[in-house]
Amino acid sequence: MWGISTHMSVRNIGKLSAMKRSSENNDANSYIETLSMTEMETSLPVRKEVDNSFTHSQFVSDKSEQQDINAPEEKTQNKGLNLRSRQEYFIPPPGDVPVRRFPQAVIIGFGKCGTRAMLTFLSLHPYIVIHHEEVHFYTEDKLYAKGYKWYLNQMPFSYSNQVTMEKSPDYVCSNRARQEIAEHFPDCKLIVLVRNPVVRIVSAFLQRFRFKEPSQRPPMNVTYMNTKTNEFNPNASAVDVGIFHKHLSPWLRTFSRDNILVVSDESLTTDPLSVLKRAEKFLNIPPMLNEDNFYYNETSGFYCCRRYSTDEQPRCMNINKGWKHPELPADDEKMLYDFYRPHNKKLFKLLNETYNWEKT
Numbered sequence: 431m432w433g434i435s436t437h438m439s440v441r442n443i444g445k446l447s448a449m450k451r452s453s454e455n456n457d458a459n460s461y462i463e464t465l466s467m468t469e470m471e472t473s474l475p476v477r478k479e480v481d482n483s484f485t486h487s488q489f490v491s492d493k494s495e496q497q498d499i500n501a502p503e504e505k506t507q508n509k510g511l512n513l514r515s516r517q518e519y520f521i522p523p524p525g526d527v528p529v530r531r532f533p534q535a536v537i538i539g540f541g542k543c544g545t546r547a548m549l550t551f552l553s554l555h556p557y558i559v560i561h562h563e564e565v566h567f568y569t570e571d572k573l574y575a576k577g578y579k580w581y582l583n584q585m586p587f588s589y590s591n592q593v594t595m596e597k598s599p600d601y602v603c604s605n606r607a608r609q610e611i612a613e614h615f616p617d618c619k620l621i622v623l624v625r626n627p628v629v630r631i632v633s634a635f636l637q638r639f640r641f642k643e644p645s646q647r648p649p650m651n652v653t654y655m656n657t658k659t660n661e662f663n664p665n666a667s668a669v670d671v672g673i674f675h676k677h678l679s680p681w682l683r684t685f686s687r688d689n690i691l692v693v694s695d696e697s698l699t700t701d702p703l704s705v706l707k708r709a710e711k712f713l714n715i716p717p718m719l720n721e722d723n724f725y726y727n728e729t730s731g732f733y734c735c736r737r738y739s740t741d742e743q744p745r746c747m748n749i750n751k752g753w754k755h756p757e758l759p760a761d762d763e764k765m766l767y768d769f770y771r772p773h774n775k776k777l778f779k780l781l782n783e784t785y786n787w788e789k790t
């Protein structure tokens with residue numbers, strides 16, 4: 431048995447259906463106090479028997495994943511690889527039944543820093559069960575108002591020795607997310623992706639105008655200049671997000687350092703296996719991923735992944751990731767590198783780790 435704490439498992443959270451929603455009981459702890467396993471067992475569509483052929487995709491909406499990853503032409507490349515079936519890898523505890531659990535690990539940010547690839551690669555692991563779409567529970571007022579019962583109901587079914595995960599890249603900039611996770615899930619494992627913040631700005635620009643033809647897009651400086659005064663705008667959200675130390679410091683003060691894993695997009699794009707090996711250790715799950723789970727896709731210039739069995743299709747991130755970046759105007763680029771340099775230094779000091787984020 432691998433030692434992930436499931437301190438907010440459904441076992442502890444009975445009688446949800448009987449609870450009335452109010453702002454006072456928008457509180458995960460209050461569910462613990464009203465334990466009623468019988469009611470919970472009847473209210474969830476759990477399977478009658480433990481079934482090793484269970485896969486999370488049977489239980490969750492797979493919509494975004496279907497959109498995200500698809501590399502049919504490369505299926506034949508799986509032959510002869512060390513990819514065993516999920517059933518060979520994963521053994522649920524005897525008598526265990528899959529139920530919904532609050533996330534024990536969350537990718538909290540930063541947007542445009544590889545969060546989707548990280549989640550997708552983590553989902554290769556049989557001991558990890560993910561919610562595919564971004565939840566934004568803490569950051570969207572109308573979702574937060576629905577309460578923890580709603581949040582729990584978004585989560586996929588899992589066995590007690592699996593880790594439930596979600597990713598919402600805006601949590602890292604949210605006080606509410608930090609305070610709520612600290613209060614209700616203090617042992618939650620937090621994963622943070624960072625990236626050269628100048629490159630991140632270009633990526634954020636492309637994301638914002640992704641539905642426009644290149645010729646129809648505004649100039650890139652709309653994301654970092656005050657277009658009325660034509661001055662640099664450090665408060666523009668695309669700029670502010672990249673001041674990583676500012677957003678990360680409060681998390682590092684709130685949570686144990688051992689519960690925060692920081693990964694750079696650059697390492698994820700060049701060596702996903704090493705990153706995933708670190709993540710396995712961090713999440714305290716058995717080391718199961720190997721080099722056969724990843725392959726470099728020459729067309730996209732990114733790694734794609736294969737799951738457990740040779741019969742499954744290899745998967746790549748969808749076309750919204752990994753666009754060719756347009757070049758920043760030279761003066762703007764210099765200005766942005768100069769702006770971020772001292773902030774990056776503060777981040778490196780905070781993390782005791784340095785990334786090469788100078789212009790290459």
Ligand SMILES: Nc1ncnc2c1ncn2[C@@H]1O[C@H](COP(=O)(O)OS(=O)(=O)O)[C@@H](OP(=O)(O)O)[C@H]1O
Nearest residue numbers: 541542543544545546547633732733747751752753
């Ligand atoms: N394997 C693989 N395939 C595709 N893309 C990869 C991969 N690994 C990391 N990345 C990087 O992920 C960047 C997008 O970041 P996010 O997934 O965090 O974006 S989002 O906030 O969820 O929209 C994306 O940024 P862009 O290249 O600017 O699109 C990539 O740099």
